[in-house]
Amino acid sequence: MxxxxxxxxxxxxxxxxxxxxxxxxxxxxxxxxxxxxxxxxxxxxxxxxxxxxxxxxxxxASKEELFFALAERENGVRLDRLQEGIDIIFPTLATPVESLDIEAVAEIVDRFMLLQPNDRHWCIVESEFRTLALRSPEVAARYIDYETRIDTRLARLLEEAVGTVGLRFTIDSLQATRIITTLAQQATYDAILAGPDVATDDLARANARRVLPAVLLGLTEPVA
Amino acid sequence: MxxxxxxxxxxxxxxxxxxxxxxxxxxxxxxxxxxxxxxxxxxxxxxxxxxxxxxxxxxxASKEELFFALAERENGVRLDRLQEGIDIIFPTLATPVESLDIEAVAEIVDRFMLLQPNDRHWCIVESEFRTLALRSPEVAARYIDYETRIDTRLARLLEEAVGTVGLRFTIDSLQATRIITTLAQQATYDAILAGPDVATDDLARANARRVLPAVLLGLTEPVA
DNA sequence: TGTATCGAATACATTCGTGTATTGGATACG
DNA sequence: CGTATCCAATACACGAATGTATTCGATACA
The missing domain is CATH 1.10.10 (Arc Repressor Mutant, subunit A)
Structure with a gap:
């Protein structure tokens, strides 16, 4: 032989x-x-x-494989962006805010929305991803995996961010994060649904700024 | 002639x-x-x-027409159910709650989740509807129309419901309603994504009960 | 420069869905 | 009864997408 x-x-x-x-x-x-x-x-x-x-x-091998490769890549991009975000968000936030009012929180929200410019295309593809996941356990497993990786990292960031303005979450920070991301996503959907003529990113941020601060405040309390 | x-x-x-x-x-x-x-x-x-x-x-005439006819019908069903809900929710809620704690709010949430048993199928179809809406302004117009009809009616119900337990919204009630429905929907998605082996409806309610009361409390204040 | 290898292009057979044009059977009505 | 009407079934022709088997060309390497 x-x-x-x-x-x-x-x-x-x-x-x-x-x-x-x-x-x-x-x-x-x-x-x-x-x-x-x-x-x-x-x-x-x-x-x-x-x-x-x-x-x-x-x-x-198949369209499915292409789709998952794409999802993997895009998720990675967004994870990286989140990592960089640490350096972008905190240096400026660290200048402690005087009054713990809604404005300070709105500022955090705005930073995070800028950090994740949920470009139209990704938003749509992700939406379809979720729909597919609802139909198929295999797809669901991947979807949840991606979502978890993002939210876990984001939760750490958020926790720290609210901390710098003298707040802390009154519920589990991952829970809170998922609430925030869900609503931020909704804000982006609303912006896209408003039509192709509007500046989607700006409108999404405006929507988020209108909704999220109230919720975020509702989920936090001044640190003793 | x-x-x-x-x-x-x-x-x-x-x-x-x-x-x-x-x-x-x-x-x-x-x-x-x-x-x-x-x-x-x-x-x-x-x-x-x-x-x-x-x-x-x-x-x-086309698959599209069939889809819209279906959406129209199902939306009507859910609007009707909401209407009936008035009679189901309030009689029992009206017994005034003693302490305005989270339990009273959780009770409201639970009632509303029971009111809209977002059966798996509708939830999936609606999710796809939204995805399609993100791509096409024509579809978006219909989607928004349906959503608006539901949320408008729901807002009235919710406003009254929180009123019966001695609360009122600190933000516009339609806004608040959309926050609630978005999160309730997310709770249902999570339940479906958990797999086909679990009791979707029960899990969805449990998810909602875990998330919504905190948010709802955060968006309301005791009426003076 | 010649040759082997790798990867994209091409050609082909096949399957699948669509839409239309026509037929056939049931029901309503004179 | 008989006849007209309505509506679903059927038959057919077409186009679109797929996947495979093969070819062709470029790059790497001796």
Missing amino acids: TTQPVDVEPAVESARRQKTRERLMDAAFDVFAEQGVHAASIEAVTERAGFTRGAFYSNF | TTQPVDVEPAVESARRQKTRERLMDAAFDVFAEQGVHAASIEAVTERAGFTRGAFYSNF
Whole structure:
């Protein structure tokens, strides 16, 4: 028996391959957002990316796999952004606020909304992601995983942020965070639903600023 | 010139026709929930209803029309249920609560969750409805319309409900209502996402009971 | 420069859904 | 009864998307 040359796949994918995958994900991001994951044909995605279907089939096993790769990537981007956020939010907040009024809280909210510019496309894709998750336990597992990673990190940030203005949560901070993110998301939805003519990001922030401070105040108390 | 027999369509559709439409909507409800509006073929819907595609094409112009007819119907059902809710919620609540603590508020929350048993199917279809609305201004218009009708009525109910336990909202009651419904919906999503093995409705209520009272209290104050 | 390999393009067969045009059977009505 | 009407069933033609099997070209490497 001779030593058999094992078909080991290269530890690191060729640069070319990786680039193609990225371009396909970029295209998929747009097309999925515009047409929906199911409605989007593989051809539409590859065409948008400047390829033919051949490129897709030699890089992904299925549309599902492409979708999850995309979700994974985008979630990573947002996790990273959150990490950077630490450096952005706190230096300025640290200047202690005088009165613990609603304005101080509104300021926090505003920072966080700026930190997560929930670009239209991601918001739509994520919304579909959740809908798909409601239908399929497998999808749900991934959805929950992503959401948990984000919210866990965000919870630490938020806890610290309210602390710097002299407040603390009256309920579990992860709970509180999930309430906040849910409402922030809703604010973004409302902005998108308002139509394509409005400045979505600005409106989303305005919506959030109108709703969230009251809630945040309701969920916190002055630290003794 | 003789009087021409005008081809006027019967003011009231034939009973047979109406029945077929209802059965198609019933089937569509299930199939849309299970597979998604786009993934669901017309054939799948008609087959589930015990028809062939001929029945569909002689009753609806498109899948979209069927979807909107379904949404209209289901929204009506839920509006009616809300109306009845008045008689269900208040008689018992009216017995004034002694202490304005979180328990009294939790009781209100529980009543409202029972009032809107957001059955799994409707919850999923509504979630997809919203996702579709994010993509299309036409769909958005309908979505907002439905949502507004529900929330407006609900706001009146809620305002009265918190009043009966000696509270009043510190922000606009419609605003507050939308916060509550958003979080209640989230509680239901979480329950569905938990998997098919759990009692969705019970878990949804438990989730809501854990989250909503704190928020509701945060948005109200004792009436002077 | 020649050759091997990798990855995208292409060609093809097949499946699936759609919509229309027509038929057939039931019900209402004279 | 017989006939007209209505509505769902059926048959058919078409287009769209899929996945595979193969080819072609570029890059890497001897």
